[in-house]
Amino acid sequence: VSPLPPLPVAIPLVVAALLTAAGPLVRRRLLDAVSTATAVAVAVLCGILLARSAGGLVLHWFGGWTPRRGLAVGIDLAVDPFGAGMALLAAALSAGALVFAWRYFETTGPLFHVLMLVLLAAMAGFSLTGDLFNMFVFFELMGVAAYALTGYRIEARGPLQGSLNFAVTNSLGGFLVLIGIALVYGRTGALNLAQIGEALAGEPADGLVVASLTLLVAGFLVKAAAVPFHFWLADAYTVPPTPVGVIFAGALSEFGLLGLARVYWTAFSGVEGAEAIRSVLLAFGVATAVVGSVMAFAQFHLKRMLAFVTVAHSGLLLIGLGLLETGALAGAAIYLAADGAVKATLFICVGILLHRLRSVDEDELLGRGRRLPYTGAVFLLAGLGLAGLPPFGTALGKTLMEHEAAAAGVGWLTVVFVGTAVVTAGAVLRAGARIFLGLGHEEPGETPAEVAADEEPETRGPRNRTPPVLLVPAIALLAGGLSLGLVPRLAERAEVAAARFRDRPAYAGAVLEGVPEPLPAEAEPFRWDPGALALGVGGAAGAALLALGSLYRDRAPRGIRRATTATLGAGVRAVKRVHSGHVGDYTAWLTLGTAALGGALALVLR
Amino acid sequence: MRYLPYAVAGWLFLVGLYGIVTSRNLIHLVVCLSVVQSSTYVLLLAIGYLEGGSAPVFADVPVGTPAVDPVVQALTLTDVVVGVTVSALLLALAVQEHKRFGTLDPDRLRALRE
Numbered sequence: 193v194s195p196l197p198p199l200p201v202a203i204p205l206v207v208a209a210l211l212t213a214a215g216p217l218v219r220r221r222l223l224d225a226v227s228t229a230t231a232v233a234v235a236v237l238c239g240i241l242l243a244r245s246a247g248g249l250v251l252h253w254f255g256g257w258t259p260r261r262g263l264a265v266g267i268d269l270a271v272d273p274f275g276a277g278m279a280l281l282a283a284a285l286s287a288g289a290l291v292f293a294w295r296y297f298e299t300t301g302p303l304f305h306v307l308m309l310v311l312l313a314a315m316a317g318f319s320l321t322g323d324l325f326n327m328f329v330f331f332e333l334m335g336v337a338a339y340a341l342t343g344y345r346i347e348a349r350g351p352l353q354g355s356l357n358f359a360v361t362n363s364l365g366g367f368l369v370l371i372g373i374a375l376v377y378g379r380t381g382a383l384n385l386a387q388i389g390e391a392l393a394g395e396p397a398d399g400l401v402v403a404s405l406t407l408l409v410a411g412f413l414v415k416a417a418a419v420p421f422h423f424w425l426a427d428a429y430t431v432p433p434t435p436v437g438v439i440f441a442g443a444l445s446e447f448g449l450l451g452l453a454r455v456y457w458t459a460f461s462g463v464e465g466a467e468a469i470r471s472v473l474l475a476f477g478v479a480t481a482v483v484g485s486v487m488a489f490a491q492f493h494l495k496r497m498l499a500f501v502t503v504a505h506s507g508l509l510l511i512g513l514g515l516l517e518t519g520a521l522a523g524a525a526i527y528l529a530a531d532g533a534v535k536a537t538l539f540i541c542v543g544i545l546l547h548r549l550r551s552v553d554e555d556e557l558l559g560r561g562r563r564l565p566y567t568g569a570v571f572l573l574a575g576l577g578l579a580g581l582p583p584f585g586t587a588l589g590k591t592l593m594e595h596e597a598a599a600a601g602v603g604w605l606t607v608v609f610v611g612t613a614v615v616t617a618g619a620v621l622r623a624g625a626r627i628f629l630g631l632g633h634e635e636p637g638e639t640p641a642e643v644a645a646d647e648e649p650e651t652r653g654p655r656n657r658t659p660p661v662l663l664v665p666a667i668a669l670l671a672g673g674l675s676l677g678l679v680p681r682l683a684e685r686a687e688v689a690a691a692r693f694r695d696r697p698a699y700a701g702a703v704l705e706g707v708p709e710p711l712p713a714e715a716e717p718f719r720w721d722p723g724a725l726a727l728g729v730g731g732a733a734g735a736a737l738l739a740l741g742s743l744y745r746d747r748a749p750r751g752i753r754r755a756t757t758a759t760l761g762a763g764v765r766a767v768k769r770v771h772s773g774h775v776g777d778y779t780a781w782l783t784l785g786t787a788a789l790g791g792a793l794a795l796v797l798r
Numbered sequence: 799m800r801y802l803p804y805a806v807a808g809w810l811f812l813v814g815l816y817g818i819v820t821s822r823n824l825i826h827l828v829v830c831l832s833v834v835q836s837s838t839y840v841l842l843l844a845i846g847y848l849e850g851g852s853a854p855v856f857a858d859v860p861v862g863t864p865a866v867d868p869v870v871q872a873l874t875l876t877d878v879v880v881g882v883t884v885s886a887l888l889l890a891l892a893v894q895e896h897k898r899f900g901t902l903d904p905d906r907l908r909a910l911r912e
Binding site: 355772773780 | 811837891904908910911
């Protein structure tokens with residue numbers, strides 16, 4: 193029993209409570225300093241946990257209630273490298289966002305900082321727990337803090353609607369998870385993940401197992417923003433204050449994927465024929481990647497564009513873990529971290545644009561970003577990172593996933609990976625080229641005024657220069673995303689962690705019996721092969737070409753233009769129209785998606 | 799009788815969902831969300847119920863006395879707390895919407911779309 197695992201959850205919660213109690217007595221500077229220091233401390237703790245967990249699960253049983261005769265009577269935190277890594281990512285993003293908020297963001301009272309710390313505690317707890325019900329509690333805590341932060345600028349109309357749609361759909365997702373938990377508890381009498389896994393191992397996939405798996409997967413897919421559960425995300429990510437958006441775009445929806453992966457492998461993977469779930473997850477992943485890409489390219493509001501980039505890349509991650517293979521899971525983990533850092537960087541750049549130029553609309557900003565060369569450089573570089581340009585960590589993760597897809601006989605998924613990267617990065621580069629390089633020209637009638645008009649400035653005071661504290665987190669996060677591709681032996685270590693993550697009996701043995709996990713030997717060292725490098729560079733080049741092509745499409749021959757409009761225009765318009773902003777529609781889609789998922793799982797598992 | 803609570807839970811879930819999908823008033827919508835949530839309370843309690851079991855208080859009773867499952871009751875209580883938090887937040891948003899824009903109709907909340 194290690195005393196370390198509860199600290200990343202407890203410390204931010206305690207600090208948040210103290211800050212709330214101290215209330216208006218705390219000066220803004222102190223508030224910034226204390227909350228940033230807390231986030232940094234959590235990051236350090238998670239780093240230590242990450243290092244320790246490389247040698248085996250780090251366990252903590254609350255109140256010393258260790259399992260008796262292989263039966264979990266207490267509640268545990270079970271830290272594996274992926275959980276610790278996710279918590280580390282959340283803490284690093286929180287620290288970056290809080291630094292960014294120093295100079296950026298006017299707040300009254302401690303509530304903003306308190307909510308940020310509660311969100312961090314919930315994300316850490318969700319990553320580290322080994323108990324299914326605690327996952328639900330942290331899921332909900334994460335949700336409530338996030339809804340409140342989304343609606344922080346409550347005087348405007350967008351945040352009200354975004355927060356409402358977010359809260360209703362994610363609460364429904366939480367209820368699905370809870371009902372799934374209730375059914376699985378009724379079946380196994382256990383809430384500990386390892387214990388559930390032991391109880392279900394070797395069992396046939398009967399109706400109750402399929403129903404509970406459906407509900408758990410659907411609930412987590414709501415959080416992960418998989419199509420058709422994704423509608424809330426674009427609304428919620430468009431409206432919060434920029435520091436909050438940094439965390440959202442960097443990590444929030446990815447926790448749904450972590451929850452899905454954790455529950456599948458620790459609890460359900462022993463069920464007879466469970467791996468048949470693969471085709472269903474892949475189908476949802478591909479649909480998510482395609483819809484997200486199309487919507488991202490169709491946006492001119494930068495925050496909304498990044499929201500759909502998040503949806504698209506969430507689809508890629510879902511494919512990566514849906515392959516159910518060690519290498520793909522390792523690739524997904526690396527991709528998640530690097531992609532999160534890159535998206536957070538982009539979000540910060542958008543915040544700087546809003547600070548300096550008072551707009552986040554691509555069209556309005558045409559050429560006006562030329563005054564901001566550093567922000568522009570960071571933005572465009574991050575755009576290339578999004579495309580998976582080596583040596584960004586995104587390239588490494590994507591390559592691992594593509595390799596595994598080819599090995600699993602679904603090599604056509606490479607098209608989805610490259611296509612999604614090209615289209616999403618193309619959208620970002622198009623916006624970057626237009627804003628920071630002044631390429632292209634205005635698009636009459638393309639600006640969705642109702643979104644743009646709502647974007648109120650978040651800062652006051654002089655705006656003729658960019659304070660360094662705004663740019664430093666962006667550069668640090670970009671460097672983080674870039675250097676992940678250069679860490680020696682990262683791929684090998686991630687594969688070891690992935691092999692352990694997938695090894696249900698070893699996990700159960702370590703949690704319930706205290707048997708040390710067998711540590712798999714490191715695979716042969718990963719080497720970039722020329723094909724993968726070419727694919728990465730080609731993807732980035734393709735994204736740049738797509739961006740230029742869409743900027744200068746009026747120079748194309750009229751026949752080509754007309755053909756593109758005829759073939760793509762109708763489809764894009766139809767997809768756009770479905771995103772109605774109406775919470776009732778979103779709920780209907782959620783119901784439909786859950787029914788489809790349940791039907792598909794019942795077909796493949798039984 | 800054995801299946802009645804499950805049927806009730808299923809009914810509450812679906813009727814609440816229907817209410818959310820068709821709602822024309824934010825207060826109504828928040829209440830419908832609570833209805834959906836109450837289905838989880840019923841389901842949890844039903845799963846832990848034992849015919850003829852006593853309350854799970856183990857003082858002054860012989861060992862082996864049948865009792866209903868206390869775990870699901872603890873889960874339900876936690877669930878109630880979560881529900882109250884979310885409802886309070888959503889109602890605050892609805893009040894704000896009414897104050898600022900004079901409407902409670904989600905159809906007219908159209909700042910974000912496409």
